[in-house]
Amino acid sequence: IQEYLIGSIGVSGKTKWDVLDGVIRRLFKEYVFRVDPLTSLGLSSDSIVCYRMGEVIRSHASEVPELLPCGYLVGDNNIIKVNLKGVKENSIDSLVFDTLIPKPIIQRYLNLLMEHRRIILSGPSGTGKSFLAAKLAEYIISDMGQEVTEHNVASFNVDQNSSKDLRQYLSTLAEQCNSEETDTELPTVVILDNLHHIGSLSDIFNGFLNCKYHKCPYVIGTMNQGVSSSPNLELHHNFRWVLCTNHTEPVKGFLGRFLRRKLIETEIDKNMRSNDLIKIIDWIPKTWQHLNSFLEAHSSSDVTIGPRLFLSCPMDVEGSRVWFTDLWNYSLVPYLLEAVREGLQLYGKRTAWEDPSKWVNDTYPWNAASLQQDGQSLLQLRPEDVGYDGYSSSKEGASSKQVSQSDTEGDPLVRNKGERVFSEIFK
Template identity: 20%
Template structure:
């Protein structure tokens, strides 16, 4: 019997459905006692005011529905509320309180309300039978259109015809095929189960219906997709009969063992996640997202054979921490991948079909008119833009004000991974889990040595120049790497940090980017909003110094990108004194702006070094504060097209010598022209070598690759340099492309 749902008590829900069928569907009376409202005339009004008057403008579903029904009779609004009650009867992923709120909200438009003890609005009948999924909530308007059309067609029949149809589930399912959009709507499956629980399954999501068929029917994906909804019903009924015979019991449900494991494929290898489940890892991730820790080393390296990547931010805490699962050949910057996105400020966890934003992926997710991007979800549901990752597609959304269901979490992810693997092709990669590390944060993990010689293999600076820079960083403690765009300032900064440490230890390097809105409160200390008002929180540099102070035997490096974009005196405050090389240590500790008393003091540890990065070609920036210039040593980085390192790098990438010569000669010629234009430009505006250092998508470093870089990366920069002389700009671009 299909009505078995494991430990869930479905009796109150099914009894409510039977009462609705008797009172409303057969006799046309209001379920809530408001008279004769279930009839063609009232349904015609809902078609006129809602179905034929869809609102694609601003506002959420309920707001727009209120506007659409504003001119309708009270009877039509009450009927809409009762249809909504029926639509919300089956989903278990919506709280009963939220269901009551939706129904009462619509009733209020008609100027009526229900008594608080109304049995049909109690917690038990509204507890739900199975998850409706995110699509059911996000596309509620489509489900309502379908429901109104369905009931309009049903009440176009005579009472005898309607009664006969509601006595036979198979006949009713066949009749539903005449309703537009029948094969896509979840309410269709919910309605059949509520009215005929012994003949239809409580599988409401189309994806789950197809997965069961794929696991048991022997049909391939194309054959399953070609089935009508009623044909899927018949196939599922046949499969159930076979399983009842096999297990010798009718107490079977697709979301309860033993059937659950037979189609959700929980036996597949998932090395790297404890107990073959993502749940515990996800809980740890959500908990850490509310701390200041950016550490990811203790997380599993894989799940379901896919590489697991986790980010809480780089230097700064990310607004949207994420967990990505990647197949071979896919990366977060270029590819597609299942990803959990935690929109912390909105208390939403999104399981998404991730799409790289940095570079367009070579393959794409399969989408249709029902698919919704993260941006579309935020706009329609929260009435604002998604702060990040808006291009990715929604698979599931979890409201974290409610407890997460472990089985549902695993089932949703399994479904998405199966879809992902069918797109990327092949089997999951074999990822070996590394030996666990039991070192604390302050212990130095085994790190790759980073000598001056190894550094030279990665950057194109002369050996003596590197030694001089390291000596400056060691003695002065603070340096600024300044240069034109494309000289690799951030890349060189990380390498210098590792060389200063003598090892590659990324856990002792942090990076932040200054901007016009960046403040002392972000960098050092300040009051921030909290659940209870405002509380004093330490900024990123304060946290970094505290971490370094606990580990005095190791070197720590803090990198500040775009250091000249911020108001430096405002950001550093009293740190302008404390960062000086001879003002380090506890003997120079001083109270901060927000210190409660003179006893609360702060110092910059001796093992902390700062590297600032500055783009000399940014016309919008003011001169660097002279007080800061006295505390930092300034190092010029220049384009290295003439260096042996650049030539060797391009050769190792596979570029022909003729192409290397073309790049070198043409870029040197362009930079000479820029450097000699002392009136408007100068050496600080030359164009760097890193424009040509990124890997080619095709693996070819040919003329097409070269022209693409010139046309889309360098030419816009040239036009900006000579914005008042477009003829010269175009002439220089033509010389590069000759």
């Protein structure tokens, strides 16, 4: 069970139980509002089933314990654990809280999966598809009253060489489903990760066509959007498509929600609040969205960057600055150059050039002087580096540190190698 710090409260020797009940409800409400100011994730203080203090479990209907709250918060035992509604209460509130996916959205995904038994999560790398698949699988297993084990949730990670293995695996599953033997133990959920490596998905799933539907495991597939043309799985194999794109929820707001949760935990842990850090945590998601707008303008939404790359932002001012500089110079800029070069080859020039590092420098949330001190300046993207002919770099651009243009830009092997490296980094 994942645990999160949601706040700290003062309990005096006179605090009564009904007062503590109210404080905990209010604390939870404030927490979800700070994590998600738009919708509070669709949760409220009614999401709380009970809270625990040592041996005492306090719920709405429970009797008042013998001692006042302070009698149970002694020594090291000073933590109050809040339990949210879950499978037992026929609720998804704990799943919502854990995944940071707003309630109506994750409810829709679960409904699709329960009704059709087969879904494919499709979207660019780093949008959290594998994480979501695992969480949906866990919920379904728990909902069926089972323990989550390796046998109940079978995972198959597809790579370039495993088409044959996957076909064999699925046909064996289909045979087991159709077998009259009752002792055949089938997995309850099968997760098939990275289906974009398969040439023809329809062929792979053909063995599933005559599978006994009620015995067939739930199937959750993940694939990178735009890598292969959408096969007609919906029509023939009853798959439902769930798009996880960077410009729509739940992916669009996930980075902000994740970083705000991390920030709250740091504030509680260190018992201090930093306005500088709040400003930085507000800026990171905006930067991510700005870069994706740049990529969409010069290429397409298929090459936008998932939020995962930004989740590791350290929760301190100086550490986050060093982290961002490294991320910008060694991961983001090389990828932006590669993606825009490719976009130019595929779509030609579609919009005027604007270096995204200008926006980053203009809105930079750290002290600009610190950039100069350590000599680690942010790299710029020059139009000539991506093949924008006829543009002359400004004097300012020419004097700053530049990214050298790859001599092998026209070599498709080198370009593909770059794509592969990137997909590994951003998974």
